[in-house]
Amino acid sequence: MLGLSIREVSQALRDGRVSATELCRKCINQIQRTRYLNAFITITEETAMEQAQRTDSRLRTGKGKKGIPFSVKDNFCMENIETPCASGMLKGYVPPFNATVVQKLLDQGAVLVGKTNLVEFAMGAGSTDGVFGPVRNPWSYTSLYREQSTEDPDSDWAITGGSSGGSAAAVASLSSFLALGSDTGGSTRNPGSLCGVVALKPTYGLLSRHGLIPLVNSMDVPGIMTRSVHDAATVLRILQGRDERDSTTVQAPSTPPRLPEHFDIRDICVGIPKEYHAPGLSKDTLAQWSRVADMFEQAGARVQEVSLPHTQHSIVCYHVLCCCEVASNMARFDGLEYGHCSKVDSSTDAMYATTRHEVFNSVVRRRILSGNYFLLKSNYERYFVKAQQMRRLIAEDFKNVFRTGIDVLLTPTTLSDAARYSDFIQEDNRTRSAQEDVFTQPVNMAGLPAVTVPTALSHRGLPIGLQLIGQTLQDWKLLTVAQWMEQKKSAFIRSKVQQNSKIWKYFY
C-alpha cells in the first residue's frame, strides 16, 4: 500500500480499500520503523491521526477530500508546530501561521505526518550538518548496497544529498506519498536524484514562498517530491498560482486536469548542453545521460547539442548572490522577537553578537560574513553587481537556446550517485555545495522549471537521476516529457523501491 503512487492510493481511498486513518497509521509506523534514517525532525502523530479521522468521517458522507499523508521540510512554517529549521536559533520557535503551500495541501485534505530534516537554514547540499544530525539515504540499506559493503550499516551509509534530504528520504522510504522541499540551488533536485525520487523545481514565482523561511529570496522555490511524475503534476496543480501574500508570484497558466497519457515524442526537441560535461562527472552518470539521450533520439525526438556558454561562471556567481541574501535575511535573527537569546546583556550590541555566535553554525556564519563583505559599499560593484550581470547572461543563455526551438534540456542532476557519509564530510560545506549544485543552480539563477527523474542505479546500487530543464512557465510541458522519460526508464526503480521497503524492515 505505501509503495503506491498518489493516484493509486487516492483510488484506494475512494474505493474504501483503505481508510485515511489506516493509511496515516501505516505511514507513521513506517516513519518509526525507519527512524535510523533521521529523516524527520518532528513527527506530528497526534494531529495527523485526528486529521485523518476527520477526513474519514467526511469520506463517509461522500463529499470528503483525500487523506494522503505528506511531509514537509522543516523550513516551512506551520501554525502551532515547532519549526527550528535545523538551527539552534529557532529552537522552540512555533510559527503563528501556515505557509501558503502547506495550507493548500491541508485544504485538499492531505494529512501532515511530519516535518523533515535538513541542514541548518537549508544551507548546504549534504543534509549532514544540521543540529539534528545527518540524514541517511534509504538506499544504503538495500541488499544491492549492503552486498558491496564490508562495513557495519551504521558506519557505511550514503548521504541523501540536500538540503531537502529529509523530504527525499521520507518519500523514498515510503513514509510519505509526497513531500515538500525547497529549491534554491538544487536543494530539491539534488536529494531527489540521490534518493531515487521525482523532484520538481517549478518556475520561480509559480508557487508561493509565503511561510518558507528564506535562503535566497530571488531563487527560492518550494519543491515537490513524489514517486512519479504524474503525482508531481497533480501536486503542482494544487500548489501553483498567485498568492497575494507573495508579490513575486504569478498567475498560473491554465493546465489540464492531468498529464496526457500519450503524446508524440517526435514533436519534441531535446537539447544536450555541452557545458554540462563537467569535470568530476561519474562514468555511471555520463553513461546514463548518453543512453537516455539516445533513447529520445531513437524514439524520434530531435536531439541536439547546444551551448550555454556562461555555465562555468554560474556557481561562483550563485555563491556571491546566495551569501549576500543570506547575510541580509539572517539579520532578523537577533534574539529579540523570537528564537534563541543569549544571556549576555551588557549591551544590546553584545547581546546580538553573542546570540548569533552561540547558535549559528560555521556554515551560516561564513555565508553571513562573506555576504556582508560582498555588500560593502566598496565591494558592491565588484561582487554583487558583477554576479547579477552574470546571472542575466546565464538566463540569456537559456533563452537563446529555447529560442532555437529546443523544448527541454537534458542534463545530469548531480555529478555522481550519493557519496558515502564518511567521504562526504572530508570536504567543507563550501566545496561540497560547489560540486553538488553545479548542474542545478543555473536553473535557479534563470528561474526556470526543472525536474529530476530517477533513471537507473549505479554500480553501487544507488539511484542516478537525470534532469530536464524547461522554459519559464512551461512546467506542464516539462512534466509531460519527464513522464515519457519515466515510463521508459524508471519503472524498474519503482519496483526496487517497493522491494526495498521490505528489506529495510530487516535492517531495523
Place this chain on the structure above:
Amino acid sequence: AARSSPADPPAPPRATGRCHQLFISWALLSSLPQMVGVVGLEIHAQIQSTSKLFSGSHVRFLAPPNSLVSHFDASLPGTLPVLNRRCVEAAVLTGLALNCTINRKSLFDRKHYFYADMPAGYQITQQRVPIAVNGMLVYSYFEGRRRNQVVTKSVKIKQIQLEQDSGKSLHDDERSQTLIDLNRAGVGLMELVMEPEMCCGEEAAAAVRELQLILQALGTCQANMAEGQLRVDANVSVHRPGEPLGVRTEVKNINSVRHLAKAIDYEIQRQMEVLQSAGKVLNETRAFDSKSGNTIPMRDKEGLQDYRFMPEPNLPPLFVYESEASVPAGVDPAQVVVIDRLSGQLPELPSVKRTRLVETYGILQEHSFTLVNEDGLIDYFENVVQTTKAEPRKVIGWVIKELMGNLNSQNLNVSQSPISPCALAELISLVESGHISSSTAKQVFQEMWKAPEKTVGQIVKEQDLWMINDKEELQKICKRIVDSHPEEVQIIRGGNKKVLNKLMGEVQRETKGRTDPVQIRAILEKMVS
C-alpha cells in the same frame, strides 16, 4: 579664539534668523567675501494611511504598545512585504504637488543596520530609483521692519522615496533596559530630500511650513512635527560663495518649525566661529537641545556606517501608469496607480489659495498667508464676508487682529473660537451702519468672547454702547468740554491745531467712545474757531 585681544576682529553678530544678518562683519573688513550658511533638508513624512507600507496592520498614534504589529512587522521568518497601494498614491500625489517627475518604474532596496526597533535588521527603502525626482518647492517669508515684505524663493526637491518607519525604543535608565514598541515599525514614510539651496533658519522654516500646508491639503501626511509625523533633519555647512561647500553637519532632534530655524542659525553661527578660530568643522551628527538652543554632538554609536544596500528581492519593480489607457492588458486598472487619476484629485494648493484670496477679496498678501496657515480660518473669514456687507478688507482686520489675537493668547484653534462667524459679522455690520463705533466694537468683541451665550445686541444694550448720533446732544457734550478746557482752547486759537486731539480724546472719554470722531472734530473745530 582670544576674544579679549583688541587686535581681533569684533565677534560676528548672533544670527537672528534673517539671512542678510548672517554676514560676518569682520569679513567685511578683510578682502574675503563673507561666509554664508548652506542648508539642505531631509524630511521624513509619515504617510497618512489606515495600514502600514508593507503589512495590513493599522496605523494609529498613541495606541497601546505593540498592539499594531503584524507577523511581517515583527519580522517573523517566512513573511513577505506586500506594498500598500494607498501609500504609493500618497507619494505620487505629493510628488505631483511638488512638481516632481514621477518615475514610471521605481525600485526598492534594503538598507542594513542593527537596531532594536528595526526587527528585520534592514529597512526597505528606495535608494537607487525613488518614486519621484526633480521637484521644486516654492515658499515665502517676510522681511522688513514690519515683516510685511514678501520674499518668495524656491528649493529643488532631489527626490521623494518610499520607506519603512522604525519602531520606538524607550530607554529605562533606572533598570538599564530598553523597551521596544513596534506599533510604528513599518508605517509608510516619504523621505523628501531637498538640495542644499537655503541659507538660514528662516528660509528652512518657511520651506517646511509650506511643505506642511501642502501635505495637509493633500491629506498625505498630518505633518505635525511634535507628534513625529514630520521629522526634519538639517544638513548645515558654511562657505564663502564661489568656493566649494564646506564640511557639513547633520542636525537632528528638531521637533518644531521654530526650533528648526533656531537650530540651523545656531549651527551656522557655530561653524563660522569654529572656522574663524582656525578650527575644523567635523562631519558629524548633532542634536538640537531645545532648552539651551544649542546643537551638541550625538554619541557616534558605530563610527562609519556601511549600510550594505541591496535590491529588495521580494518586491517586483513598482510601476506607475500615465493614464488608464497605458495600463497593460491583463492588469486591472483599479489595482494600479494611475497618474492621471491622481492629478484629477489634487486639491487647491496653498499658494493657489493665497493668490485667489488676494484677488477675490483685495486683501494684503501677508494676510492671505495668515488665512492659509490657520486651519479653518479661510472658511471662517469667507463666512463672515458673506454674511456682512462690510468690505473684505475690513473683515480681514477683525479676523487677523481680534480673532487670531484672542485665539493665540489662549492657545485655541479656529474651531474652538467662542465667537461664531455669524456673531462677528453682526458686530461688524453694526460698525458699518454706524450704530456703534469701531472702538466700542472692540470692547463688545471682548465681551462676546467672555459671554458667548449673549447676542451682540444684548451686550450693546446692557452696557449702553449705542452710538450717539443726535446732533444736539453731541453739540452739548462738545460745549461742555470746550468750556471746561479754556487753556487748551486758547492754545488752539493761537495756531496749534494739534491740541484739538486732546479735546477729542476728552469727548471720547466722556461718551465712552460712542461718538463718530469725524463728526466730533467738525463740531469742535467750529466751536474753537
